[in-house]
Amino acid sequence: MKIGLVGTPQVGKTTLFQLLTNLETQASSRENVGIARVPDSRIDALTAMYKPRKITFATIEVVDIAGLLPGQGKKGSEFLNAVRDVDAIVQVVRGFHSDMVPTEDGEVKPMRDVDQIQAELLLADWALLETRFERLQKQSMKGAGGAEELAVLEKFRDALENDLPLRTVELSQPEEAAVRGYGFLTRKPLLILVNVDDSALNGGFPQEEELKDWTGQRSVPLVAASAQVEMEISQLDPEDAEMFMEELGIEESGITRLARAVYGHLGLISYFTVGEDEVRAWTIRAGSSARQAAGKIHSDIERGFIRAEVAAYDHLMEHGSMAALKEKGLWRLEGKEYVVADGDVISFRFNV
Numbered sequence: 044m045k046i047g048l049v050g051t052p053q054v055g056k057t058t059l060f061q062l063l064t065n066l067e068t069q070a071s072s073r074e075n076v077g078i079a080r081v082p083d084s085r086i087d088a089l090t091a092m093y094k095p096r097k098i099t100f101a102t103i104e105v106v107d108i109a110g111l112l113p114g115q116g117k118k119g120s121e122f123l124n125a126v127r128d129v130d131a132i133v134q135v136v137r138g139f140h141s142d143m144v145p146t147e148d149g150e151v152k153p154m155r156d157v158d159q160i161q162a163e164l165l166l167a168d169w170a171l172l173e174t175r176f177e178r179l180q181k182q183s184m185k186g187a188g189g190a191e192e193l194a195v196l197e198k199f200r201d202a203l204e205n206d207l208p209l210r211t212v213e214l215s216q217p218e219e220a221a222v223r224g225y226g227f228l229t230r231k232p233l234l235i236l237v238n239v240d241d242s243a244l245n246g247g248f249p250q251e252e253e254l255k256d257w258t259g260q261r262s263v264p265l266v267a268a269s270a271q272v273e274m275e276i277s278q279l280d281p282e283d284a285e286m287f288m289e290e291l292g293i294e295e296s297g298i299t300r301l302a303r304a305v306y307g308h309l310g311l312i313s314y315f316t317v318g319e320d321e322v323r324a325w326t327i328r329a330g331s332s333a334r335q336a337a338g339k340i341h342s343d344i345e346r347g348f349i350r351a352e353v354a355a356y357d358h359l360m361e362h363g364s365m366a367a368l369k370e371k372g373l374w375r376l377e378g379k380e381y382v383v384a385d386g387d388v389i390s391f392r393f394n395v
Contacts (some may be wrong), residue, residue, distance in 0.1 A: 044326070045104045046079075046305055047129030049122075051156050052110035053144050055238040055270035056135040060107035062273050062298050074125055075107040081306050081313075081324075082299045085356055085386060089315060089322045092363075099323040101313050103305060111163065123167050123228070131232040131309055133301070134160055138239040138248035139269070151249045153237055157257065161208070164228040169203055171227065172196055192221045199227070208233070211261060234264045234308055236301055241272045244293055264304050268297020312385035315356065316340070327383060334379035337391045347395035351377045356386035 050056040057075070060066070064077025081101040090098050106129055111122040126132065136156035137146070147155070176196050179189040195218045202212050208229035214222075235258055239248040244267065258265040276284045276296050288296070306326075313324040314336055325339045333353075338345030354365060358373045368374040383389070 044131070044309060044311065045106060045129045046131050046133055047106045047108050047126055048133050048135060049108050049126060049160055050110055050135040051112055051137075051159055054110070054135050054137040054156060055139070056110065057107055058270040058274065059135060059236070059238070059268070059298070059301075060105060062270070062277055063105055063302065074109060077105050077107075078102045079105045079302055081302045081326075082295075083313065083324055085313075085315070086322060086324055088360060089317055089356075089388075092359075093317050093319060093322055095317070095319055095322045097321040097323075099321060101306065101311075101324040101326045103302065111160065119163065123163070126164065126228055126231075127226050129231070131234070131305065132228075133234045133236055133305060135236050135238055136254075138237040138243065138250075138267070139271070140240060153248070154250045154253050154257065157235065157254070161229070165203060165206065165208065168199075168209060168227045168229050171225065172199055172203065175225065176200070191217065194218075195222050208261065232308055233261075234266065234301075234305055236297075237265070237267045238270050239267050241269050241291060243267065244269055244272065244291060244297075264308050266297065266301050266304050268301060273298050312383070314383050314385075314387040314389050316390065317388055329385070331383055332379060333377055333381040333383055333389070333391075336383045336389065337393070340391070343395045344391050344393045347393035348379050349392040349394055351379075351381060352390040352392065353377050353381070354388045355384070356388055359388055 048056050048060055060075060060077065063079040066075065066077040079102060081103060083100060086098060086100055106125065108122060108125045108129075111119060134157065136153040137151055138153050140151055146152075176193070179193050179196065182189050195214065198212050198214075199209050199222075202209055209227050210230050210233065235254070237248055237254065246267075248267065255265060257263075272291065273296055276287060279287060288294070310329045311326055312329050313326060316323050316325065325336065327336050327339055333351040334345055334348045337348050337351070353375045354368050354373065358368055359365070362368055362371065362373070365374060
């Protein structure tokens with residue numbers, strides 16, 4: 044799963060990318076790519092229980108796409124091509140004040156940042172829709188079919204005419220399949236991150252209500268974080284970092300909240316494999332079967348699937364061991380069609 048960080052220049056996007064991926068980058072680079080770990084307290088608890096030699100968290104691939112201003116010609120095309128290559132978009136907008144980083148008109152306006160980038164994506168979708176719509180109409184006149192695609196594109200056109208992103212259009216599974224290959228940009232999942240001053244970590248950043256209204260109407264998650272504060276936290280040892288966050292009145296870092304919000308918004312869940320060798324989180328889509336989950340480990344396990352031995356994370360934490368769960372009947376044998384739940388602790392039995 045690939046996540047694209049987008050935004051106008053100097054909103055703190057590259058700093059947040061560095062914090063997510065622990066990579067040093069060049070802000071002038073057209074594109075930076077890295078892997079972000081998804082923090083999960085359940086991994087910490089399982090590690091304390093099993094004391095494994097190796098610990099593996101869930102991860103997300105992150106792309107830092109070069110900042111964009113409207114009307115940049117070739118850079119605009121490069122920006123849109125980069126966005127087409129990701130599965131979801133995190134737009135970083137500026138909510139902080141700084142004399143060192145001037146703004147367009149001297150004012151901090153997060154909604155302006157949102158509008159500028161989203162307008163570019165809407166225009167790109169308009170161009171794609173009109174091209175495809177015209178081609179399908181000509182095919183239909185020749186009796187070449189495409190009626191279902193045309194019907195979906197008409198729904199999309201209605202949304203774009205009202206300046207609504209295509210992700211707001213509800214489609215049936217057959218309709219979704221008919222247009223899946225188009226790569227519409229505003230169909231991709233979106234999350235907005237506001238880079239705020241440390242004084243606004245718990246609210247109070249510019250245009251907060253407008254931004255909440257905009258994201259609420261479109262079911263877009265909104266996360267507030269301070270790149271400056273996050274950088275300071277990353278340079279402290281865990282104990283000092285915890286004290287620092289307590290002073291600021293925050294329970295966890297913005298980077299942690301962002302990674303978790305992205306993970307959940309994409310419909311992803313984690314199941315765990317545990318033992319003395321390794322405690323590991325495996326990423327699957329919500330609704331995946333036990334057999335599909337097994338395939339994340341290795342195709343041989345999926346192909347030779349016999350059964351899954353399953354325990355719920357909460358039960359394991361409550362009773363302290365697999366042996367205790369077996370005694371209480373909380374350790375289960377599940378077949379290949381079992382739908383894996385978030386937090387399941389699983390051992391697969393297979394034969395190849």
